[in-house]
């Protein structure tokens with residue numbers, strides 16, 4: 303029994319070498335492809351978004367008639383239906399809908415999207431959205447540095 307097993311192993315030896323070589327070649331090719339792919343793709347794809355800091359006059363509003371008048375229909379100028387917990391901003395038309403902004407003190411300094419417009423919201427003026435009129439009143443008027451994501 304022992305000698306037969308040894309014979310079988312001996313016969314398999316060249317096959318194992320070949321298998322090892324194939325595995326090594328595959329792994330090497332895979333690694334080379336990965337490295338080349340990462341090195342070559344990095345500068346052209348998946349660039350991190352660039353942010354520009356702009357000093358803005360930031361006021362606040364809510365969906366009430368006092369803030370929105372005849373436009374208090376629960377929908378923003380971009381056609382977004384206002385949901386509970388929403389946080390977004392109204393900005394000048396130079397900032398396309400969907401542009402992300404980080405407004406210090408608003409929504410835990412998380413990036414929020416431009417989803418609305420406003421008659422008085424021109425140039426470097428913003429209106430941040432709150433769900434209640436009292437929250438909007440509490441915000442008041444702030445002159446702050448806003449981080450704006452540049453259109454790519």
Ligand SMILES: [Zn+2]
Nearest residue numbers: 364366369435
């Ligand atoms: Zn209001």
